[in-house]
Amino acid sequence: MTKEKILYQGAEAIICKTKYMDYEVVEKRRIKKSYRIKNIDDRLISFRTKEEAKLMMESRRYGVSVPIIYDVDLEKGIITMSYIKGDRIKDILNDLNEEERHRVCKKIGMSIAKFHNNDIIHGDITTSNMILSDDKIHFIDFGLGEKSTEIETKGVDLHVLMEAIESTHSKYSNCFNYVLEGYKEQLKQDPNLVIRKIEEIVKRGRYR
Amino acid sequence: MICLGIEGTAHSIGIGVIQKKNEKCEVLSNLIKIYHPEKGGIHPREAANHHSTYIADLIKESVLKAKINFKEVDLVSFSKGPGLGPCLRTAATAARALSLSIKKPIIGVNHCVAHLEIGRGTLDDCNDPVLLYTSGANTQIIAFAEGKYRVFGETLDIGIGNCLDKFGRTVGIGFPSGPKIEQLASQGKKYLELPYSIKGMDIAFSGILTSAEQYFNNNEKLEDICYSIQETTFAALTEVTERAMAHTEKDEVLLGGGVAANKRFREMVKTMADERNASFFVPSKDLCIDNGAMIAWLGVLMYNSGIRMSVKDSVINQRFRTDMVDVTWRD
Numbered sequence: 001m002t003k004e005k006i007l008y009q010g011a012e013a014i015i016c017k018t019k020y021m022d023y024e025v026v027e028k029r030r031i032k033k034s035y036r037i038k039n040i041d042d043r044l045i046s047f048r049t050k051e052e053a054k055l056m057m058e059s060r061r062y063g064v065s066v067p068i069i070y071d072v073d074l075e076k077g078i079i080t081m082s083y084i085k086g087d088r089i090k091d092i093l094n095d096l097n098e099e100e101r102h103r104v105c106k107k108i109g110m111s112i113a114k115f116h117n118n119d120i121i122h123g124d125i126t127t128s129n130m131i132l133s134d135d136k137i138h139f140i141d142f143g144l145g146e147k148s149t150e151i152e153t154k155g156v157d158l159h160v161l162m163e164a165i166e167s168t169h170s171k172y173s174n175c176f177n178y179v180l181e182g183y184k185e186q187l188k189q190d191p192n193l194v195i196r197k198i199e200e201i202v203k204r205g206r207y208r
Numbered sequence: 209m210i211c212l213g214i215e216g217t218a219h220s221i222g223i224g225v226i227q228k229k230n231e232k233c234e235v236l237s238n239l240i241k242i243y244h245p246e247k248g249g250i251h252p253r254e255a256a257n258h259h260s261t262y263i264a265d266l267i268k269e270s271v272l273k274a275k276i277n278f279k280e281v282d283l284v285s286f287s288k289g290p291g292l293g294p295c296l297r298t299a300a301t302a303a304r305a306l307s308l309s310i311k312k313p314i315i316g317v318n319h320c321v322a323h324l325e326i327g328r329g330t331l332d333d334c335n336d337p338v339l340l341y342t343s344g345a346n347t348q349i350i351a352f353a354e355g356k357y358r359v360f361g362e363t364l365d366i367g368i369g370n371c372l373d374k375f376g377r378t379v380g381i382g383f384p385s386g387p388k389i390e391q392l393a394s395q396g397k398k399y400l401e402l403p404y405s406i407k408g409m410d411i412a413f414s415g416i417l418t419s420a421e422q423y424f425n426n427n428e429k430l431e432d433i434c435y436s437i438q439e440t441t442f443a444a445l446t447e448v449t450e451r452a453m454a455h456t457e458k459d460e461v462l463l464g465g466g467v468a469a470n471k472r473f474r475e476m477v478k479t480m481a482d483e484r485n486a487s488f489f490v491p492s493k494d495l496c497i498d499n500g501a502m503i504a505w506l507g508v509l510m511y512n513s514g515i516r517m518s519v520k521d522s523v524i525n526q527r528f529r530t531d532m533v534d535v536t537w538r539d
Contacts, residue, residue, distance in 0.1 A: 009454075010451075010454050011447070011450040011451040011453065011454040011455075012447075012450075012451070033443075033446075033447075033480070033483075034479055034483065035443065035446050035475075035476040035477070035479040035480045035483075036439065036443035036446070036447075036476070037399060037439050037443075039399045040399070040404070040439060040440065040443055043401075044404065123407065123408070124407075124408045125408070126408065126455070128455065144406060144407065144408070156364070156407050157407075159407075160407055160408035160409075160410065163359075163360075163408070163409075163410075164408070166358075166531075167353060167358045167359070167360055168353070168455075170353075170354050170356075170358075171354070201364070204364070204365075
């Protein structure tokens with residue numbers, strides 16, 4: 001065993017920095033949850049590990065920046081991937097100047113459109129799940145992702161980001177409009193279909 | 209300061225009298241009367257009729273039970289929303305009448321925020337929790353961030369209680385179905401796979417309901433279906449709550465709403481909290497369900513922070529969202 005460093009302990013997984021054949025890598029290890037029955041736990045861990053690895057590899061093929069995957073262990077729920085040095089968008093977004101924030105958010109929107117163009121749904125687009133490195137937006141944590149051609153799922157995907165921006169970057173909620181700007185530019189199908197869907201999802205929520 | 213709170217957002221009419229003592233909430237009385245429809249779900253107008261039948265007597269009784277007289281009430285608080293229009297209006301009308309007749313100020317408060325504040329107000333060491341609020345209509349994960357109580361996750365379709373009640377109606381076990389489902393689930397053994405739908409920190413239940421109904425139509429054992437519904441929905445709720453805790457970096461979790469009475473549900477959330485070294489809180493049962501004491505307590509907090517409301521402005525808001533409230537009473 002090489003020496004390890006825990007980078008982050010999330011709700012679902014532990015993110016460790018370690019070595020894999022001399023590469024600097026990150027291991028994402030899904031944690032068994034004793035609050036849920038084994039049947040559900042096993043199913044979720046193996047399913048999400050597999051989906052995540054698949055979606056990451058596919059996203060990469062379509063030009064979205066994601067870590068390179070070196071190894072996947074479905075039984076233990078471990079994905080070994082390249083380490084990306086950079087800042088989480090969550091940590092830097094509020095401190096950028098307006099022009100920079102506009103530029104970064106637009107880039108985010110363009111990347112989302114790239115995977116949506118190929119029917120990849122991230123499932124948890126929050127600013128914690130994006131890393132700015134080498135002036136590229138790297139997407140991580142596809143664990144709740146799926147493949148879907150539906151406008152509905154694409155709308156829900158963006159709605160998650162809208163809520164994350166509203167709650168975590170409430171002073172800069174115009175950021176979401178910047179994201180949509182980039183999204184519109186890059187999306188192949190009519191982006192207004194998705195944007196109208198987001199409005200519909202908002203209204204569907206309680207008490208809107 | 210003594211405050212009388214009137215809760216009337218849905219099927220319960222509740223009157224609570226509380227006193228603020230050493231920054232904590234002391235409940236002097238907390239009476240609740242629940243409308244039980246003969247069949248089907250809650251009919252808003254019938255629920256409101258039920259409330260108006262009992263509200264005046266309930267107010268008198270609660271003051272009596274609190275061992276005070278009306279002159280000692282300093283403030284009248286009521287549930288401004290969210291909820292069913294006719295029910296909200298009945299509670300608000302009573303609050304206005306009381307406020308004018310005893311010549312004491314009136315204040316309207318947000319029902320969801322009240323569920324969170326009553327936990328902070330009555331439980332020791334509960335300071336900055338993530339609230340998992342689960343009732344018939346509501347399923348929200350609420351926490352304080354940047355000056356407001358913000359909704360970090362919520363149901364995308366129906367409330368968890370509503371999901372349980374709808375299933376209960378399909379299989380004929382009456383309203384509210386939660387306690388009956390809990391009892392049946394304790395005898396279930398076989399897990400039947402149900403959809404597990406989480407989007408970020410949001411959650412959806414309608415797919416689970418449809419699948420569970422299909423199992424019922426296919427003659428699966430009711431005990432097993434109830435067991436599977438509980439295990440699936442509660443696991444998903446626990447998971448989104450944990451995600452919200454990680455996201456907001458908070459280490460307290462508080463339950464609120466009627467579904468918090470379920471033992472298996474409590475056990476799951478507590479296990480999750482223990483495993484991440486977080487504190488777990490549940491208010492006493494009468495403060496968990498819809499009640500007047502929590503409305504009274506939030507009224508006191510708001511009034512003391514300088515918020516004033518005239519009778520003219522004491523209008524209800526059926527769609528009063530949690531994040532519309534400016535939290536002036538905490539940093």
